[in-house]
Each structure stands twice: as C-alpha cells, then as structure tokens.
Amino acid sequence: xxxxxxxxxxxxxxxxxxxxxxxxxxxxxxxxxxxxxxxxxxxxxxxxxxxxxxxxxxxxxxxxxxxxxxxxxxxxxxxxxxxxxxxxxxxxxxxxxxxxxxxxxxxxxxxxxxxxxxxxxxxxxxxxxxxxxxxxxxxxxxxxxxxxxxxxxxxxxxxxxxxxxxxxxxxxxxxxxxxxxxxxxxxxxxxxxxxxxxxxxxxxxxxxxxxxxxxxxxxxxxxxxxxxxxxxxxxxxxxxxxxxxxxxxxxxxxxxxxxxxxxxxxxxxxxxxxxxxxxxxxxxxxxxxxxxxxxxxxxxxxxxxxxxxxxxxxxxxxxxxxxxxxxxxxxxxxxxxxxxxxxxxxxxxxxxxxxxxxxxxxxxxxxxxxxxxxxxxxxxxxxxxxxxxxxxxxxxxxxxxxxxxxxxxxxxxxxxxxxxxxxxxxxxxxxxxxxxxxxxxxxxxxxxxxxx
Numbered sequence: 001x002x003x004x005x006x007x008x009x010x011x012x013x014x015x016x017x018x019x020x021x022x023x024x025x026x027x028x029x030x031x032x033x034x035x036x037x038x039x040x041x042x043x044x045x046x047x048x049x050x051x052x053x054x055x056x057x058x059x060x061x062x063x064x065x066x067x068x069x070x071x072x073x074x075x076x077x078x079x080x081x082x083x084x085x086x087x088x089x090x091x092x093x094x095x096x097x098x099x100x101x102x103x104x105x106x107x108x109x110x111x112x113x114x115x116x117x118x119x120x121x122x123x124x125x126x127x128x129x130x131x132x133x134x135x136x137x138x139x140x141x142x143x144x145x146x147x148x149x150x151x152x153x154x155x156x157x158x159x160x161x162x163x164x165x166x167x168x169x170x171x172x173x174x175x176x177x178x179x180x181x182x183x184x185x186x187x188x189x190x191x192x193x194x195x196x197x198x199x200x201x202x203x204x205x206x207x208x209x210x211x212x213x214x215x216x217x218x219x220x221x222x223x224x225x226x227x228x229x230x231x232x233x234x235x236x237x238x239x240x241x242x243x244x245x246x247x248x249x250x251x252x253x254x255x256x257x258x259x260x261x262x263x264x265x266x267x268x269x270x271x272x273x274x275x276x277x278x279x280x281x282x283x284x285x286x287x288x289x290x291x292x293x294x295x296x297x298x299x300x301x302x303x304x305x306x307x308x309x310x311x312x313x314x315x316x317x318x319x320x321x322x323x324x325x326x327x328x329x330x331x332x333x334x335x336x337x338x339x340x341x342x343x344x345x346x347x348x349x350x351x352x353x354x355x356x357x358x359x360x361x362x363x364x365x366x367x368x369x370x371x372x373x374x375x376x377x378x379x380x381x382x383x384x385x386x387x388x389x390x391x392x393x394x395x396x397x398x399x400x401x402x403x404x405x406x407x408x409x410x411x412x413x414x415x416x417x418x419x420x421x422x423x424x425x426x427x428x429x430x431x432x433x434x435x436x437x438x439x440x441x442x443x444x445x446x447x448x449x450x451x452x
Contacts, residue, residue, distance in 0.1 A: 126283030258440030
C-alpha cells in the first residue's frame with residue numbers, strides 16, 4: 001500500500017470540505033498522487049493536462065498547501081505532472097480521464113474513489129438507522145414496487161448519501177442495463193440554468209426523464225426556486241407515471257421545507273418517509289472498526305471506544321478520524337494509542353465549527369432562490385421588483401447572519417447609505433410579520449446558508 005495515496009485521500013477530503021462540490025469534482029477529484037519526496041520537501045501530483053495544472057496553480061494552490069500542512073504538519077513544494085511527463089511507473093487512473101462532473105453523470109461508482117465503496121455491505125446498521133436501511137434495501141431489491149418515492153431525512157453526516165449510493169450500486173449490480181442518475185438539489189438548479197442559457201432543455205429533460213432510477217441528494221435546495229421546482233415537478237411526474245424509482249434525501253422532512261411548493265410536498269409525502277438519527281455508542285464503535293478494517297489499519301478496542309465517546313453525532317467525522325489515524329501512523333510505523341489520537345480528535349472537533357458566513361454566500365443563496373444573478377443584487381442600477389425584493393432579503397439576511405455594521409452592509413450592496421440599510425431591514429421585518437410565506441422563505445434561506 002502506498003502511504004502517499006493514503007495521505008492524499010485525507011488531503012482531498014480536506015479540500016472537499018472547503019469548496020463547492022462542482023469545483024471539487026472538476027479540479028481536485030481528478031488529481032492523483034505520484035510521489036512524496038521528504039528529502040527535498042516536494043509532492044508530485046498527476047493531473048490530466050497542462051490546462052488543468054495551470055488552473056490549479058492559479059486558483060487552488062493555497063488550498064492544496066493548507067491540506068498538506070494540515071495532514072503532515074509541514075509545507076511541501078507541489079509539482080504537477082501530466083500523463084506526457086509522468087514517471088513510467090505511474091499510471092493515470094480512470095479519474096484522470098473523466099470529463100463530466102460526478103454530480104451530474106450517471107451513477108457508476110461511489111462518490112468516494114477509495115476502496116471504501118458505498119454499498120449495503122459497508123453500511124453499519126444500528127437502532128438509529130435500522131428502519132431507513134431496511135427501506136432502502138427493499139427499494140434496491142425491488143425498485144418501483146417497494147416504496148416510490150422513498151424520502152430519507154436526517155442531519156448531515158449520518159449516512160443518507162451512503163444509502164443513496166448503496167441503492168444505486170445494488171440495482172446496477174443486479175441489472176447493469178438500468179440507467180441510474182444521481183444529482184444534488186442545488187446542482188439540478190445549476191444544470192437547469194445552464195441548459196436554458198444554451199437552449200439545450202431537450203437534452204436536459206431527456207437525461208433525467210429517461211432514467212430508470214433517479215437519486216436526488218439534498219432536495220431541500222430546490223425549495224424557493226420557482227423554475228427549478230416547475231421543472232422538477234414535471235420530471236417527477238414523468239418518472240413516476242412510467243413506474244421509475246425515485247429516492248430523495250433531505251436534512252428535514254417535506255413538511256418542514258417551507259419554501260417547497262405544496263404540489264411537490266404532497267408528492268414527496270405520498271409513500272414512505274424514513275428518518276436517520278445520530279448513532280448510539282455501540283454503532284459508532286462498529287463504524288470505526290469496520291472503516292479501520294477496510295482501510296487496513298489496526299486500532300485497538302480501547303482507542304475505538306475513546307474515539308466513539310468523543311465524536312457522537314457525525315459518521316463522516318468518525319471515518320475521517322480513521323483516515324487521519326491511518327495516514328499519520330502508516331508513516332510513523334506506530335500503533336495508535338489514546339494519547340496519540342487526542343490531537344487528531346481535537347483537530348476534527350475544532351474544524352467542525354461552521355465556517356464564517358460571508359456576504360458572498362448569502363447573496364449566492366438568495367440569488368438562487370429568486371432566480372436572479374449576484375451582480376443584479378449588488379447593483380445600484382437595477383430596480384425591477386423581483387431584483388429589488390431579492391436585494392432587500394439579502395440585506396436582511398446579512399444583518400441576521402453576520403456582525404457587519406449598517407455602514408459595512410451598505411458598502412457590500414452598491415455603496416448604499418446606512419440609513420437605506422436600516423429602512424430596508426425594517427421593511428423586511430414588517431413583510432415577515434404580515435406575510436407568513438415571506439417569513440418561511442427567509443427562514444428556509446437562512447437555514448440553507450447555515451447548512452451549506
């Protein structure tokens with residue numbers, strides 16, 4: 001086993017946590033580790049072509065440097081290699097030739113390129129997820145006949161995506177001819193907008209409406225977006241009427257997605273809804289042991305129990321801990337002890353603090369919700385009703401989620417005077433008091449921004 005490959009998996013996970021899925025799938029996921037030269041402090045990475053290397057140098061070097069320093073505790077010089085100048089012993093993997101986003105391509109493998117595939121065999125069943133697991137297994141065994149649609153909900157990091165991919169992988173294994181499509185809710189919106197811009201709506205509709213299995217992750221992010229909900233409504237109906245399987249996941253049940261249209265909510269609720277709760281101690285220990293076994297790292301029962309007692313609410317953190325233990329101690333050649341993993345646990349728990357909410361994040365989410373551009377929201381010139389309304393909401397949410405002063409908020413929104421910002425916030429507050437729908441949209445928008 002190549003220790004640099006083990007470390008790279010942790011570094012790429014670190015990068016993934018800092019950028020959007022589309023950016024990660026396009027640029028970071030296609031990097032392959034080649035060699036790590038400790039003597040001269042250089043890391044060699046394989047990328048598909050020179051253009052890819054140039055983009056990484058221009059846009060992502062600081063992120064990659066952070067990732068290496070996070071894992072190894074020291075800085076490395078990063079040098080990129082392409083298939084044309086890579087050492088002969090290094091073979092570019094299939095990932096190096098991928099040209100479509102993993103989020104938008106038909107599902108062929110797990111989203112994690114490591115050997116830890118997202119299957120039912122690798123999913124640890126406990127009291128907190130037993131019902132959801134059974135429902136997913138029933139769907140995978142008998143698609144379109146067991147539960148359709150199946151709606152899973154629960155907090156981030158509890159295994160919803162794992163089960164979603166397990167369904168797809170199981171169906172594909174039993175019937176390779178099935179067309180399986182996986183998409184995230186916000187990526188569905190991005191694809192829709194791009195298809196409208198390029199006048200390729202026929203291709204867009206064909207892609208999703210000819211699928212045998214549609215798997216939609218984080219469907220709550222289509223809420224509040226009228227055009228997206230309209231298109232998704234017709235896609236849902238076309239697949240359902242053709243007796244095709246639909247599986248959806250969300251961080252909350254349909255009735256709590258306030259910005260979801262009633263007609264979609266009723267369809268999401270028309271069959272089975274299953275929730276996933278945080279795992280209990282025994283399940284957490286089993287998850288750590290299973291992940292360690294699959295990753296080929298030996299962790300004692302004492303250390304497993306210690307890790308499980310500290311990380312309680314997120315399976316993804318448990319798996320990330322095992323990866324960091326493996327990367328660190330495979331290089332050191334020492335077995336992990338409670339004392340030695342304390343630093344790893346501390347780093348992961350400290351990194352779990354939600355990132356600071358920026359004005360850019362707020363404007364992007366409000367722009368997606370109201371179908372306008374971020375530039376239009378910031379502009380002083382555009383005063384159309386829809387854009388003005390979106391701008392007012394963005395200003396209000398900025399005041400709610402940041403510590404910026406009224407003057408600073410005004411500067412972010414086209415250098416508006418602070419008195420205008422105060423008036424706008426008061427106006428939105430009155431709108432929320434009078435119109436329950438407006439309040440629900442704003443509450444959902446705030447929740448989406450925090451959850452991202």
